Amino acid sequence: MNVKPQLSFWQIWNMCFGFLGIQFGFALQNTNVSRVFQTLGASIDDIPLLWIAAPVTGLLVQPIIGYWSDRTWSTLGRRRPFILYGAIAASLALIVMPNSPTLWIAAGMLWVLDASINITMEPFRALTGDMLPESQRATGFTLQSFFIGVGAVIASALPWIFSNWLGIANTAPEGVIPDSVIYAFYCGAVIYLLSVLWTVLKTREYTPQQMAAFDGLREESRQKHNDPGIQHRFSRNGIYYLAAAMLFTLVIYWRNWDAQLYILCGLLATFALLQMIAGQLQNKQRLNNAWFQITNDLYQMPNTMKQLAVVQFFSWFALFSMWIYTTPAVTSHHYQTTDTTSLAYNQGADLVAILFAAYNGFAALAALIIPFLVKKTGAQIAHALCLVCGGLGLISFWLITDPSWLIFSMVGVGIAWASILSLPYAMLSCALPAHKMGIYIGIFNFFIVIPQILAASLLGLLLREVLQGSTLMVLVAGGGSFILAALFSLRVRWQSV
CATH class of the missing domain: 1.10.287 (Helix Hairpins)
Structure with a gap:
């Protein structure tokens, strides 16, 4: 069995650069789609149901795309055709979304946008596993985390930048999307396509023959999956x-x-x-x-994948708890109000927007340090330490009374976020058979989506029946979920295929 050659830093950079565009798509979606829905007439009670499109789409699309990409070879390669075509579809969806004339068209475009982003993203992660030797995979996946952090901060701020720096209108008549949001989506479409094109043009995939030589595929490994x-x-x-x-x-x-x-x-x-x-x-x-x-x-998932699935479950349950309940927790506990029309509530909501941008920025910085931590401690311990930082960050919301200090809580969350986006994939890719890399990374997405759906479905019941309506305690429970994930991370073992 031949060993894959080490890639230079800039080769890895070029291969991961497209994640900047992917995150532009995700961040614009996460930050603005509820605003689009409400502008087009959705009630606040309808928004969670409209949003369910995102996790369900990923649940369906990623394993199918993984299956197909494992069996594809063209002039563009194995993964790059899906990466490119998904980027084209996502860019078009970003252009159409803010121009939707009705709510049902906007909801349909969310499905198209999320499906297209998933078509791009799943082969991207498989490409990293295909191209890098095991010793460089932590670096490759953490560099993806860096681009995700940078993209999230910039894309989330685009409407504010257009409004405050360029003087573009941030308001519009009833039922009309403001120009600042529309231009943010246009800008995101261009950056999405150009950054993915950079990766597609600058990266050359190994041929099937080279992959077989690198990975030493054995017939018994293939037969194992047809028992x-x-x-x-x-x-x-x-x-x-x-x-x-x-x-x-x-x-x-x-x-x-x-x-x-x-x-x-x-x-x-x-x-x-x-x-x-x-x-x-x-x-x-x-x-x-x-x-x-x-x-x-x-x-027939490898044992390493089963162990990591538990880690992912508790990690993403914690994240979704944070995404849903940080605003009501901060406004009710730190600003002492639940009146959405009050000045105090809107000040608290504005602070949460800053906190969310901050943890993505901290994640971009943490992504530069995590590879060195992995070399010192190993991937399992490094991931556990990062998750503990995230857990302490969420629990600290309960201890901090001055809201201006909450920025320090997001340091821990940012460290955990950077690790969640990288180290589980680095550990997983080393334990997967090369001819199943795409389909298994697609299946691995189940353990991201299912805890999100569970959180969306169960947290309301938990909040009412167990936590006496305290949204702050939901964040504390999320911190505990991070720490549980850290403990399970220490149990992860893998053996290269």
Whole structure:
């Protein structure tokens, strides 16, 4: 087996540069889409349902794109066709989104935008695993975190920059998107496409023959993922999951719990049907299709991936808790108000916007340091230390009374964010078979999306039934979730394939 050559810093830089554009798309979406929806007439109660498009789209798109990219080779290479075409679609969606004439068109464009971003991003992560030797993967993924941090800070500030620096209108008549937001989306579309083009043009992928020589693919490794002995498990588990979904639905109805919990029932029922269909496909020996392969590979994940899945679950549950509840926590605890029309509330909300920009900035800086920490301690310990920093950062919201000091809380959150975006992928990619790199990184996205959907569905119930309505304690619980993730990170073990 040949060893992949070390790439220079600038080769890795060029390969990761496209993440700057991807984050422009994500940040503009995260910062402005609720504003677009409300401007076009959405009620505040409708916004969470409209937003569910983002995690659900990633849940569906990433494993399918991973499956296809594993089996693709063209003049552009293996991953780059998907990266390029996804960027073109996302850039067009960024142009159309702020010009949507109606709410339903804007909601549809959110689906298109998020699907396109996922089409770009999944092969990007697989490309890093393809191109870098194990010793450089932590550097590659943390450099992606650097571009994510920089892109998030700049893109989030674009409407403010256009309004305050260039004098472009930040207000508009009812039902019309302000020009500052529209131009921010236009700028994001251009930066998205140009940064991805830079990576596509500056990076040359290894041929299938070179990849086979580097990774020493063995026939038994391929056969492992087509084990006929698993066929009865598909149908049996499908029945169990479907029964659980039906029982959970009855409990929600009987207890009159939040309607958002029905989303979990739908996901569980969908997964049950996936199992049943996969079982039928295997019985008919129709194995060479995305439906069966994704289901089969989900059951046969490497042990390292299973261990990292638990780490990801608690990490992203904490993040989603922070994203949802920081504004109500800060305004109610530090500014002593829940009146959304008051000056104090809006001052608190403005501070949260600054805090969110700050943690992305701190993440960009932390990304430059994490590779050195990995060399000193190893990836598992380095990731655990970073997650503990994030946990302490969220818990400190409970201890700090002066809101101006909350900026220091975001240092810890930024360190954790930089690590979450890099080290799990660095550890995972070393444990994956090369011919399954794309599909497994796509499946790994399940453990990002599922905790987000769980958080969106369960946190309201937890807040009401357990935490007596204290949004601040949701942040503390998020800090505890970060620390749990750190403990599980210490248990991660991997063996190169």
